[in-house]
Amino acid sequence: MVSSIAELISDRIGAMPAGERRAAQTLIANYPLTGLKTVAEFSAAAGVSSPTILRFVARLGFQNYPEFQSALQDELAAQLQSPASRTLNPGSAGGAASPMLEATLDNLRETFRHLTDKQLTDIAARLAERRGKTFLIGGRFTDPLARYMAAHLAIIQPDVYHLAGQESIWRDRLIDMGKRDVLVIFDIRRYQESLVRFAEKAHHRGVQIILFTDQWxxxxxxxxxxVIAGRTAVPSAWDSSAALFVVAETLIGAVTRQLEAAGAKRIRDLESLR
Amino acid sequence: MVSSIAELISDRIGAMPAGERRAAQTLIANYPLTGLKTVAEFSAAAGVSSPTILRFVARLGFQNYPEFQSALQDELAAQLQSPASRTLNPGSAGGAASPMLEATLDNLRETFRHLTDKQLTDIAARLAERRGKTFLIGGRFTDPLARYMAAHLAIIQPDVYHLAGQESIWRDRLIDMGKRDVLVIFDIRRYQESLVRFAEKAHHRGVQIILFTDQWxxxxxxxxxxVIAGRTAVPSAWDSSAALFVVAETLIGAVTRQLEAAGAKRIRDLESLR
DNA sequence: CAAAATACGTAACATAAGATACAGCGCTCC
DNA sequence: GGAGCGCTGTATCTTATGTTACGTATTTTG
Known part of the structure; x- marks a missing residue:
């Protein structure tokens, strides 16, 4: 049995022509609000013509557009009256996504529970302090996190470098690093030998290391x-980096705030370069 | 300042004539649904005539009925998009990390609320289906997500390629793409012209595109x-990719499960290569 | 208690919404 | 490469929705 219209849509979205699928996707993207607007507005939002919307609605089994809207309204009414059911989509409540999502939410909460505000502020201050350069590097699966953070930091301040490629390449960059510099490393199980060696050498040169790792x-x-220790356990064969990702975003936010004045100017300058 | 229309009504309900007061009470009784219906339905529900409804709406300060409905819809949208962050994590109030974390948790929940289990399963099936190649690419800030997903997918199946570097480089890879292939694209605001062009060309070659984007x-x-539409709004100048990151991880998990048998063997083979 | 003012509903109107017919286009399949 | 099918958009039409004018009822005030 099909309980919600959203479910009905994702059931049939596979058997729809391109235009109607766009309509479906637009509706799902911010459900159910788009469906409560007029046909013209709906069609504009989806980038298709009005008849396509009507055909889409007809394909879902409704006689006409008002009938479709009534159904959406009824559904909304039911949802608003039992706020408990609002927490998660009933379709995905028992589904495959749920355990994974639950685990990730737990990881996030747990990670931040062990992370004091002072720690974050201190690290952000260290990153915002523009005395030296900032280098970022990650392991096999965490390198994208280093990249992500580097991309954002590079926008609000100069001298941010992501170390990529061959081990020999970033090893040679050691020569540029000194006491005033910061090295951000992402490393979760299984810890990479090469990264440990690199970190040790950097440490001996006096580089300040900020480590993103797992709870072990x-x-x-x-x-x-x-050291930032994130929870990584999820019901799967591998480890999740989601918690570390969110910590990284939080830090980016904190650094942005600390660099507010200087950063804002820099962003304006960047804009004008485009 | 009056934030919600419900508040506005209860402010002025004292100064209303009997008929309009009935209208107000009816609307409040199951707010805001009655207000989204037609004037005729509203008037029937309240047991008054249509002009009374219009006068009521006018008294609230709206020029006409559609304007009133738009306001209700906007309010509803705001309500649906930040679902009760206060219900969870009441303990962690206060810190600098908190607003960011709260927003991210909301984004996650909201993203998955709009994502049916079937959608995820379908996409995972498409990715697990080893008929052709899998390409991944991302925009300026989302490319790391593409990398991350590519790194994981590459472990459990062959023919996974991340498209990196210059636009001209990946444009040339188009020549290798065909109907049997899958292209995973990450693209959030501000959408990248080059990616759109690339997607269009790939689409014309018959490549199946899986898009990670924001709610717009x-x-x-x-x-x-x-299309996977993730929530990206956080209290900062930029957009958060955390929700998309978690969806990506969830998908990786789903693909892993679908490839269980074949994937396990592959992982063992990889291990023995070290 | 009477007169005035206000509120309310009926009915006619204008407008904007949803529905439909049709032609062009792209796609698939021979 | 050509014929057929199916999808999509433009333009037209129809419906019903929101709006307004006006007369009646009701309440309020002197």
Whole structure:
């Protein structure tokens, strides 16, 4: 049995022509609001013509557009009256996504529970402090996180470098690093030998290391000035980096705030370069 | 300042004539649904005539009925998009990290609320279906997500390629793409012209496109077979990719499960190569 | 209690909404 | 490469929705 219209749509979205599928996707994207507007507005939002919307509605089994809207309204009414059911889509409540999502939400909460506000502020201050350069590097699966963070930091301040490619390449960059510089490392199980070696050498050169790792702590923690331990356990064969990702975003936010004045100017300058 | 229309009504309900007061009470009774219906339905529900409804709406300060409805819809949209962040994590109030984390948790819940289990399963099936190749690409800030997903997918199946570097480089890879292939694109505001062009060309070659975007839908949605719309709003100048990241991880998990048998063997083989 | 003012509903109107017919286009299949 | 089918958009039409004018009822006030 099909309980919600959203469900009905995703059931049939596969058997729809391109235009109607766009309509479906637009509706799902912010459900159910688009469906409560007029046909003209709906069609404009989806980028198709009005008849396509009507055909889409007809394909879902409704006689006409008002009938479709009534159905949406009834559904909304039911949802608004039992706020408990609002927490999650009933379709995905028992589905495959749920355990994964639940685990991730738990990881996030747990990670931030063990993370004091002071820690974040300190690290952000260290990153915002523009005395030296900032380098970022990650392991096999966490390198994208380093990239992501580098891309954002590079916007609000100069001298941000992501170390990529061959081990030999970033090893050679060591020569540019000194006491005033910061090295952000992402390393979760299984910890990478090459990263540990790199971290050790950087540490000996006096580089300040900020480590993103899992709750079991990479051996790099030994050399790190700041350690962020994220929860990574999810019901799967591999480890989740979601918690670390969110911490990274939070830090980016904190740094942005600290650099407000200088950062804003820099962003304006960047805009004008385009 | 009056934030919600409900508040506005209860402010002025004292100064209303009997008929309009009935209208007000009816609307409040199951707010805001009655207000989204037609004037005729509203008047029937309240047991008054249509002009009374219009006078009521006018008294609230709206020029006409559609304007009133738009206001209700906007309010509803705001309500639906930040579902009760206060219900969860009441303990962690206060810190600098908190607003960011709250927003991210909301984004996650909301993103998955709009994502049916069937959608995820379908997309995972498409990715697990080893008929052709899988290409992944992302925009300026989302490219790391493409990398991350590529790194994981590459472990459990062959023919997974991340498109990196110069636009000209990946444009040339188009020549390798055909009907049997899948292209995963990450694109959030501000949508990248180059990616749209690339998607269009790939689409014309018959490539199946899976799009990760924000709730406003990248123009690429037009060419996409599957669209995943994540919430990106956080209290900061930029957009958060955390929700998309978690969806990506969930998908990786789903694909892993579908490829269980074949994937396990592949992982063992990889291990023995080290 | 009477007179005035206000509120309300009926009915006619204008407008904008949804529905439909049709032609062009792209796609698929021979 | 050509014929057929199906999808999509433009333009037209129809419906019903929101709006307004006006007369009646009701309440309020002197």
């Amino acid at each position: 702590l990479s051996p790099i923690a030994r050399f790190a000035r700041h | 839908l990248s123009p690429i949605a037009r060419f996409a077979r599957h």
